[in-house]
Amino acid sequence: MEYSFSGRIWKLPDDVDTDTIIPGRYGVLPTAKEMSKHCLEPLRPELASTARPGDIFVAGKNFGCGSSREFAPECIKALGVNCIIAKSFARIFYRNGINNGMFLIECDDVYDECKEGDTLTVEVNKCIRVNGKEIAIKEMPENLFEIIKNGGLVEHYSKMNRQEG
Amino acid sequence: MGYTIAEKILMRNTGLDHVEPGQIVMTKPDCCMIHDIYTDFVVKKIDDMGFKKLAIPEKAVIFLDHLCPTNQASGDPVHYHRGFELSNRFGIERIHAGEGISHTLMHEYRYALPGTVAIATDSHTPTYGGGGCFCTGVGYTEMAATLGSGEMWMKVPEAIKITVEGTLQKNVSAKDVILTVLRDLRSDGGTYKSMEFMGDTFENMEMSGRFTIANMSLEAGCKTALFAADEKTAEYFDMPLSEIEWVRADEDAVYAQELYYKAEDIVPQLSCPQGVDNVHSIDEVKGTKINEVYIGSCTNGSLDDMRVAAEILEGKHVAPYLKLVVIPASIGIYKQAMKLGYIDTFVKAGASVSHPCCGLCCGQPYGLMSDGEAVLGTNNRNFIGRMGTVRSLIYLSSPATAAASAIAGVITDPRA
Numbered sequence: 375m376e377y378s379f380s381g382r383i384w385k386l387p388d389d390v391d392t393d394t395i396i397p398g399r400y401g402v403l404p405t406a407k408e409m410s411k412h413c414l415e416p417l418r419p420e421l422a423s424t425a426r427p428g429d430i431f432v433a434g435k436n437f438g439c440g441s442s443r444e445f446a447p448e449c450i451k452a453l454g455v456n457c458i459i460a461k462s463f464a465r466i467f468y469r470n471g472i473n474n475g476m477f478l479i480e481c482d483d484v485y486d487e488c489k490e491g492d493t494l495t496v497e498v499n500k501c502i503r504v505n506g507k508e509i510a511i512k513e514m515p516e517n518l519f520e521i522i523k524n525g526g527l528v529e530h531y532s533k534m535n536r537q538e539g
Numbered sequence: 540m541g542y543t544i545a546e547k548i549l550m551r552n553t554g555l556d557h558v559e560p561g562q563i564v565m566t567k568p569d570c571c572m573i574h575d576i577y578t579d580f581v582v583k584k585i586d587d588m589g590f591k592k593l594a595i596p597e598k599a600v601i602f603l604d605h606l607c608p609t610n611q612a613s614g615d616p617v618h619y620h621r622g623f624e625l626s627n628r629f630g631i632e633r634i635h636a637g638e639g640i641s642h643t644l645m646h647e648y649r650y651a652l653p654g655t656v657a658i659a660t661d662s663h664t665p666t667y668g669g670g671g672c673f674c675t676g677v678g679y680t681e682m683a684a685t686l687g688s689g690e691m692w693m694k695v696p697e698a699i700k701i702t703v704e705g706t707l708q709k710n711v712s713a714k715d716v717i718l719t720v721l722r723d724l725r726s727d728g729g730t731y732k733s734m735e736f737m738g739d740t741f742e743n744m745e746m747s748g749r750f751t752i753a754n755m756s757l758e759a760g761c762k763t764a765l766f767a768a769d770e771k772t773a774e775y776f777d778m779p780l781s782e783i784e785w786v787r788a789d790e791d792a793v794y795a796q797e798l799y800y801k802a803e804d805i806v807p808q809l810s811c812p813q814g815v816d817n818v819h820s821i822d823e824v825k826g827t828k829i830n831e832v833y834i835g836s837c838t839n840g841s842l843d844d845m846r847v848a849a850e851i852l853e854g855k856h857v858a859p860y861l862k863l864v865v866i867p868a869s870i871g872i873y874k875q876a877m878k879l880g881y882i883d884t885f886v887k888a889g890a891s892v893s894h895p896c897c898g899l900c901c902g903q904p905y906g907l908m909s910d911g912e913a914v915l916g917t918n919n920r921n922f923i924g925r926m927g928t929v930r931s932l933i934y935l936s937s938p939a940t941a942a943a944s945a946i947a948g949v950i951t952d953p954r955a
Contacts, residue, residue, distance in 0.1 A: 465731045465762075472692070473680065480561060515565040518692045527684045528588055535589030535687075 381430035388434030410452035427454025438467025447471035475526035541789025545733035572659035575618040584683030594689035602641035639869030639895035642837035669749030671768040697795035705802035710953035713748030714937035718808035722818035729759030747841035810935035832945040839917035840868025849881035851942035858948025
């Protein structure tokens with residue numbers, strides 16, 4: 375399962391909570407796409423309008439802490455950001471993110487090796503390459519990798535069940 | 540380097556010969572429990588994902604306990620009907636309605652077994668870890684995906700080793716032990732971790748006490764809470780010890796954190812309004828007036844808990860202004876408590892004894908509290924408004940403290 379992708383880095387601090395990712399007052403908007411226009415607004419007001427599909431977030435510890443709102447990872451994904459590399463993730467955000475088909479990678483060593491705007495490459499199950507450094511990452515089981523590639527649990531199983539007819 | 544109990548069970552389940560914290564593994568859960576409140580959502584998600592049949596209907600079990608019998612005619616019955624729809628459409632033969640609380644029945648029915656992996660749609664799922672079962676709560680989307688595929692990914696948790704050695708004082712019990720641990724770990728101290736309990740205090744503890752501790756470890760945010768399988772476990776589950784004695788941590792297992800307590804130093808503890816980790820010892824809160832006492836729940840509704848309460852209430856009567864509600868956690872416990880005379884003791888002491896269910900613990904009848912009223916419960920949560928209005932006050936304690944306090948009408952030390 376060789377798979378790699380590259381993207382431009384946005385750097386985010388420690389303890390980015392889900393209220394910062396999508397303030398509660400925008401939770402009533404009808405779609406994740408519309409919510410995503412306000413993604414991370416309190417922290418980085420310019421981010422939502424200038425992020426490009428394929429960009430990657432590199433964050434500190436405990437990313438996604440706070441309220442368990444499932445639309446926090448959904449609205450980051452709606453921006454086209456499908457990979458977050460953090461020193462650690464809050465538990466519920468982590469499960470929600472992966473089950474929504476995002477690459478969430480826990481790694482201590484990337485943060486200090488890069489700055490915002492740098493380009494980073496992820497070789498899934500192998501390493502992260504940035505600024506000439508190669509940083510090893512943990513393996514994930516092949517079937518989970520398939521779920522992520524297919525866009526998450528619901529999409530993965532709908533697709534599989536449609537194929538089986 | 541050795542392994543924790545959690546790591547050993549995940550290795551057995553996945554067939555991997557090594558795992559380490561942070562690694563993601565694909566498990567095949569041995570038991571998947573769905574309770575009412577989520578039956579409706581699970582059916583919807585199974586349909587959204589397009590599953591026509593489930594991969595593992597024989598591993599599924601449905602309990603109707605939160606809303607059974609129903610409380611609100613407007614919304615509750617749908618969960619009941621969708622529970623039976625889930626059972627009928629997908630061939631889930633194990634369904635129990637109104638037999639008591641799911642978490643108690645999961646080990647009473649021997650569904651959640653030592654050394655296996657179980658998931659359930661409720662947060663208090665770590666309960667069965669008292670019997671050495673790796674068990675954790677999941678959302679309804681993941682439940683639907685797991686029932687449909689037979690698999691669920693998990694991150695291998697770090698572990699916290701909690702050792703207690705020595706003999707607990709009279710009328711100090713498992714609940715006081717876990718409240719002491721919660722006081723120190725706080726409500727997020729166990730997040731994503733496996734809390735593993737060892738030491739001779741637990742070796743001498745009945746299974747009911749181990750289930751109490753595993754149940755309430757969830758309030759520290761843990762993924763699972765585990766006890767080694769021993770002779771008591773083997774006897775409870777009617778399994779040969781040789782089959783399950785591997786369910787114990789290696790001597791050289793690696794822990795993220797270690798806590799140590801002497802059993803003799805542990806005194807009655809109470810969670811005070813409002814936060815489970817707002818724990819105070821009995822000396823700080825005794826004398827506080829309470830309006831109601833609730834003895835029951837998946838934390839402390841066992842036959843042993845009924846016995847402790849009955850021994851204290853025997854021949855006594857509750858304070859004139861105080862309401863006492865007692866709910867045995869299952870029909871089996873209810874029947875035993877009748878046979879042993881405990882129910883008779885409760886009724887003579889002035890208690891209302893209700894049918895086995897989650898009851899007041901999840902804000903269902905009977906006994907909801909009003910502004911300014913205080914309830915002392917043996918359950919697991921005192922979040923604002925959980926057992927009545929937002930201005931009602933909730934204290935949590937052991938059954939012994941609850942029974943002694945019911946007689947006095949104020950929070951009372953059961954050792955006295």
